[in-house]
Amino acid sequence: MSLVVGTTTTYDSNRLREQFANVIHMISPEECPFQGLVERESVDGRHPEWSTDTLRTPVTSNQQLEGDDYAYATIPATVRVGNYTEIARQTYLVSRTDEKNTKAGPKSELGRQRRKAGVELKTDIELSLLANKASNAGAVGTARQSAGFAAWITSNDSRGATGGDGGFSGGIVAAAGNGTQRAFTKPLLDATILAAYTSGGSPSILMVSPYVKTVFSTLINDSALRTAQIFNNVKGNEQATIYSAADTYLSDFGVLDIMPNRQMARGGALSARNAYLIDTSKVAIGVLDDIFEDRPAKTGDADKRALVTEFCLIMKTQAAHGIIADLFGLTAAS
Amino acid sequence: MKESEEKLFPVRMLRGYFPAYDKHPKNPTSGDPMKVSAGETVKLPVSEARGLIEKKLAERADEWTIE
Numbered sequence: 001m002s003l004v005v006g007t008t009t010t011y012d013s014n015r016l017r018e019q020f021a022n023v024i025h026m027i028s029p030e031e032c033p034f035q036g037l038v039e040r041e042s043v044d045g046r047h048p049e050w051s052t053d054t055l056r057t058p059v060t061s062n063q064q065l066e067g068d069d070y071a072y073a074t075i076p077a078t079v080r081v082g083n084y085t086e087i088a089r090q091t092y093l094v095s096r097t098d099e100k101n102t103k104a105g106p107k108s109e110l111g112r113q114r115r116k117a118g119v120e121l122k123t124d125i126e127l128s129l130l131a132n133k134a135s136n137a138g139a140v141g142t143a144r145q146s147a148g149f150a151a152w153i154t155s156n157d158s159r160g161a162t163g164g165d166g167g168f169s170g171g172i173v174a175a176a177g178n179g180t181q182r183a184f185t186k187p188l189l190d191a192t193i194l195a196a197y198t199s200g201g202s203p204s205i206l207m208v209s210p211y212v213k214t215v216f217s218t219l220i221n222d223s224a225l226r227t228a229q230i231f232n233n234v235k236g237n238e239q240a241t242i243y244s245a246a247d248t249y250l251s252d253f254g255v256l257d258i259m260p261n262r263q264m265a266r267g268g269a270l271s272a273r274n275a276y277l278i279d280t281s282k283v284a285i286g287v288l289d290d291i292f293e294d295r296p297a298k299t300g301d302a303d304k305r306a307l308v309t310e311f312c313l314i315m316k317t318q319a320a321h322g323i324i325a326d327l328f329g330l331t332a333a334s
Numbered sequence: 335m336k337e338s339e340e341k342l343f344p345v346r347m348l349r350g351y352f353p354a355y356d357k358h359p360k361n362p363t364s365g366d367p368m369k370v371s372a373g374e375t376v377k378l379p380v381s382e383a384r385g386l387i388e389k390k391l392a393e394r395a396d397e398w399t400i401e
Binding site: 154157158159160161162163164165166167169174177179180182185187188190191 | 353361366369382386
């Protein structure tokens, strides 16, 4: 191979335009399934409270004399529980010059950072709502804190050895104590579903970390569990499909959708170790102030912004839900 | 008492707890320890009982125990 002397190539040119894509590729997942599942409710203050009640145990001895005078039962008062709202924010700051400068991709750097901040704030809220964290009334120097889902559950919980309940007591919700981690199994799931059903709940969602979802799917291959075999018909030269996943579990007490939550894995081992049985009608997100963009006064040659929100978890009745805690949530050993 | 037997101490749980003590009853299906609910009394090895009392997860329950 040879070039005729004098051929101009791109290596000689000074006029090539740069090939810089107008698209920014981002791998980080944005979906927040818990926030998509449960309803949002407006709250009017930083300490929303609500009441819970239960029916007394049914008896077989409710047979009365004819003409008898009534003896009146004392009906127990309802139980008053509550949570505290927490303030979450994500700030960003762009110089006037950078905002004006011609750029590849989004024209406005403020716009790009606003969108990214919004997604990051939303994923923070997702983890906070599910977390095993106590409520805190806060003080001048202490941030208020909303108790997360994992901290509330005391009635229908499966925990590893040395694990202890958190729960509402004395005006606050305590965090649960972590126990020894173990693998997710069908007996753990069945026992927790049974407990939730007996308590009166009707959970329809099992929210798990992506790794636990893969462990759940192995149940279809476990011959000892006598799970139904899955087949599909292959016609002619069609390619066969290997079925290696399951998204639904028909338990003795109803159908459960198994929902992986990537944010639980992104949050690390502490977020991934719990599997949540959720009755979506018995939990909500309390919103004191929905996400808004605050524009603080300029103090220099840049634009300051903050996305701010204030919210809490409204755990209407914890006994409707369940938790399988202390699972290996990221790998077979972590 | 045999040397090998662990000394047990009664505690009354203030919160639900899943003991690590290997002779504590296990869930027959999952094999995990059975939960001791808040208000219930359970006998645990001294070290485990002491840890729970220090963390205020349980209180001593030996006042009225007659062995």
